[in-house]
Amino acid sequence: MAFKENYDSGETELKSKTSQDSPIHCSIDEDHPCDDGLPPIDGGRHAWLFLLASAMLEALVWGYAFSFGIFQKYYSTHEPFQGSNNIAAIGTCAMVGIAYLIAPLPIIGMILLPQIARWVSTIGVILMCVSLALSSFSTSVTHLILSQGIGFGVGGSLAYTPSILFMSEWFVKRKGLAFGVVWSGSGLSGVLFPLAIEWLLDRYGVPTTLRISSVGLFLLSIPFLYFHRPRIPVSHAVVQRRLNFRFLYSKVFLIYQIGNTVQALGFFLPxxxxxxxxxxxxxxxxxxxxxxxxxNVTSVFGSIIIGFLSDRYHVTTCLLITTAGSVISVFFIWGFSSNLWSLYVFCIVYGLLAGGYSSTWSSIAHEVQHANPATDFSVIFPFMETGRGIGNVVSGPLSEALLKADGWQSHAWGTYGSRYGTIVLWTGITALIGGIAVMARYLKCV
Structure with a gap:
């Protein structure tokens, strides 16, 4: 009898604790997912449709942004932008950097105002499409930075960040793989967007290309926005717990974030x-x-593979794979390449290994959460994107400065002897530092 009373008391206490601590209306922990009539976790039609919608929005936002190299080449050789400075800043600083940099803000907004969370991605799609349409009227690089860069970046961030908040509701045991599938979306679209943009620019020029892009992205997004939704409503009662930011000062987070930010300083330059x-x-x-x-093609496989491995091995093992592959491909393949075919080999290897770096973020967030139990996963994750955004913002003007440091030009072999030699060196060094957590774990710092 005494045993039963103690058991009942313990069970009541456990239920009370779960009710207070859970960020949603029922538990979705890895061992005991709830069964209250809601769609199942880690599988089922609704979960896969959500994952498909997330991957599609990722594909449209990042696939288009990562294809900016095609625009940059056109801007650099055609009026009215030919000879302008800071063309690279449109893509690295604004279009991509801003989208990463402000990622925590939509997450915080959706937690504080859960009733708007369902509509944030729709608002983002509209904003980024309007921004592209406005950019078609640009007559200077400044106009492009504001519209195609910052406007698209803010809209893109709003369009895809709900995936981060909702993912913890739809996937638990397969979260790393799920994020890997989502990140691979940008690689798939990256196969088509460069070809389409190249063809449109050659045939119609910049204004018409940007207008067609605006309409096209909107029409492609519409069918998927309905499925980009939370599994369970977020409760106002747990806002204070979910918005705990003490992890920002923890040693574990800082080590991973240093590697993440430095890696981004060179990742996009190739x-x-x-x-x-x-x-x-x-x-x-x-x-x-x-x-x-x-x-882009090989980064699809890289994202999925690294995401799959991150569900099964410690995150530093995955970081070691992507770091070693990136460093070797940059220094020895790109650095010594002297023809087009060697460049293609570099793109394949670099995409496969470096392209999967962001798929480690889910496991990194879990490591940080393990060291800071009061922090919610959905709050940690976007700050990894902020670190990547900082790297992007700095890499734009930094790359312009590196191109001017041409002391090696004509004095070395392969790409090292071209005006891009310093870019190669910088990309390789930042890739190496991106794996700093591997050494930190060896030294028992994480």
Whole structure:
């Protein structure tokens, strides 16, 4: 009898604790997912449709943004932008950097105002499409930075960040793989967007291309927005617990974030400059654009593979794989390449290994959460994107400065002897530092 009373008391206490701590109306922990009539976790029609919608929005936002190298090549050789400074800043600083940089803000807004969470992605799609339409009237690089860059970046961030908040409701045990599938969406669209943008620019010019892009992205998004929704409503009662930011000062988070931010300082530079570099070899537009296409294709597989591995192995093991592959491909393949085919080999290897780096974020967030139990996963994750955004914002003007430091030009072999030699060196060094957590774990710092 005494045993039963103690058991009942313990069970009541456990239920009370679960009720107070859970960020949603029922438990979705890995061992005991709830069964209250809601769609199932980690599978089922509703979960897969949500994942498909998330991957599609990811594809439209990032696939278009990562294809900016095609625009940059066109802007650099056509009026009214030919000879303008800071063209690279449109893509690296604004279009991509802003979308990453402000990622925590939509998440915080959706937690504080859960009733708007369902509509944030719709608002984002509308904003980024309107921004592209407005950019078609630009007559200076400043106009492009504000519209195609910042406007698209803010809209894109609103369009895809609900995936981060809702993912913890739909996937638990397969979360790393689910995020890997979502990130791979940008790689799939990255196969088609460069070709489509190249063709449109050659046939119709910049204004019409941007207007067609605006309408096209909107029409492609419409069928998927309905399924981009939460599994369970978010409760106002747990706002204070979910918005705990003490992890920002923890040693574990800082080590992972340093590697993440530094890696981003060089990660995007190859896709920005490779089309232009390939064109200088005397190849046509299609063959030069193929560099970006190959990177995007292989990054699809890289994202899924690293995401799959992150569900099964410690995150530093995955970081070791992506870091080692990135460093070797940059220093030895891109650095010593002297023809188009070696550039293609680099794009394949770099996309496959470096392209999966962001698929480690889910496991990194779990490591940080393990060290800071009061923090919610959905709050940690977007700050990893902020670190990537900081790297993007800095890499734009930094890359312009690196191109001016041409002390190696004509004094070294392969790409090292071109005006892009310093870009190669910088990309390789930042990729190496991106794996700092591997050494930190060896030294028992994480």
């Amino acid at each position: 896709t920005i400059y490779l089309p232009t570099y390939a064109s200088q070899m005397g190849v046509n537009e299609l063959l030069s654009s193929l560099t970006v296409i190959l990177f």
